[in-house]
Amino acid sequence: MKVTALNGIHKRSGAKMVEFAGFEMPVEYSGIIDEHMTVRRSAGIFDVSHMGEFWIRGSGALDLINQISSNDPSVLKSGMAQYTCMPNGRGGIVDDLLVYCFDAEKYLLVVNASNTEKDREWILSHNSFNAVFDDVSSEISQIAVQGPDAVKVLQKLTDINLSGVRSYHFITGAIAGIDDVVISATGYTGAGGFELYIKNRDAVSVWEAIANAGMQYGIKPAGLGARDTLRLEMGYCLYGNDIDDTTSPLEAGLGWITKFNNDRKFVDRHFLEMQKSEGVKRKLRGFIIEGKGIPRKGYNIINSDGEITGRVTSGTISPVLKKGIGMGYIAADHSSTGTKIFIEIRKKAIPAEIVKMPFV
Numbered sequence: 001m002k003v004t005a006l007n008g009i010h011k012r013s014g015a016k017m018v019e020f021a022g023f024e025m026p027v028e029y030s031g032i033i034d035e036h037m038t039v040r041r042s043a044g045i046f047d048v049s050h051m052g053e054f055w056i057r058g059s060g061a062l063d064l065i066n067q068i069s070s071n072d073p074s075v076l077k078s079g080m081a082q083y084t085c086m087p088n089g090r091g092g093i094v095d096d097l098l099v100y101c102f103d104a105e106k107y108l109l110v111v112n113a114s115n116t117e118k119d120r121e122w123i124l125s126h127n128s129f130n131a132v133f134d135d136v137s138s139e140i141s142q143i144a145v146q147g148p149d150a151v152k153v154l155q156k157l158t159d160i161n162l163s164g165v166r167s168y169h170f171i172t173g174a175i176a177g178i179d180d181v182v183i184s185a186t187g188y189t190g191a192g193g194f195e196l197y198i199k200n201r202d203a204v205s206v207w208e209a210i211a212n213a214g215m216q217y218g219i220k221p222a223g224l225g226a227r228d229t230l231r232l233e234m235g236y237c238l239y240g241n242d243i244d245d246t247t248s249p250l251e252a253g254l255g256w257i258t259k260f261n262n263d264r265k266f267v268d269r270h271f272l273e274m275q276k277s278e279g280v281k282r283k284l285r286g287f288i289i290e291g292k293g294i295p296r297k298g299y300n301i302i303n304s305d306g307e308i309t310g311r312v313t314s315g316t317i318s319p320v321l322k323k324g325i326g327m328g329y330i331a332a333d334h335s336s337t338g339t340k341i342f343i344e345i346r347k348k349a350i351p352a353e354i355v356k357m358p359f360v
Helices: 007-012 032-041 061-068 113-125 150-155 200-213 224-233 269-278
Strands: 016-020 023-028 044-047 052-057 080-087 093-103 106-111 132-135 140-146 170-175 178-184 193-199 282-289 300-302 308-317 324-331 340-345 348-355
Touching: 007 023, 007 200, 023 224, 032 044, 032 224, 044 200, 052 061, 052 113, 061 106, 061 113, 080 113, 093 113, 106 113, 113 132, 140 150, 140 200, 150 193, 150 200, 178 200, 193 200, 224 308, 224 324, 282 308, 282 340, 324 340, 324 348
Parallel strands: none
Antiparallel strands: 016 023, 044 140, 052 106, 052 132, 080 093, 093 106, 140 193, 170 178, 178 193, 282 324, 282 348, 300 308, 300 340, 308 324, 340 348
């Protein structure tokens, strides 16, 4: 297995380590619920260095990104980030990702760890614009500091006015004595905070500086387990569960990152326009379990007549709501908010209700 530059810190902290996307990663430290609630109430620190990073540069950089992206990168200005996905040419999704604009000819793409190799090949196969492509995934560490106290913690380590960094914007500067850190106001928890992109050699010193600065706020390290429950409470998609090569962005409720403006040409544009016009046959929806029960990926979703109308893609017990919550694809004509459904759990039909996300 691959390891991140912070692997030793995780083990010394007593983290439970698991294999994820080819990396040995911490799944939990003090416990998923404790870590989850710490992020919601104060601040948590995550190692997300397993993510993939690609530089795309040159006069053809924007044209290449426009070709592969469902969102419109032409609206980006220096210091802005954008959430998007890459349609796969067959109505599905290669991956979802972030695009960071440094200038008109310099972009950083951040992709899912499990898809790094696939994404690299996909992008290169569409590079007819002579853009310069550089995979720096093995050179960059990424630390996420999430929670309502994240600004207070990090502000102790930098002269940059972090409160002035708006959502989906970023700035490059010094933090914890390390120069050229990309400080991004993005996140996967819905609790606010930042993601820091740094060189591997600086990862340990930055992590330790953040941990020390956050002591007065009760900051704790958090693992992949809490990261998953946090994102699910917000209704954020996880690639491999809620979106994949068989799901379209419109089915997944990602129409807001699928732009047809400016006559721009991108992979699957005509198919997605047709799907938008004609409507989709299934929709990704959130639901809350009524009573006891934990929904899991692959469980059947059933209507009041006992017919299977969909399947669960993600599910857990919400630490905030203390109820079972989940997402799943449901037949469009059974997917209205407020609809009563049932989740088949251990051969029992457990009642649930379709709700608008986020859950909290």
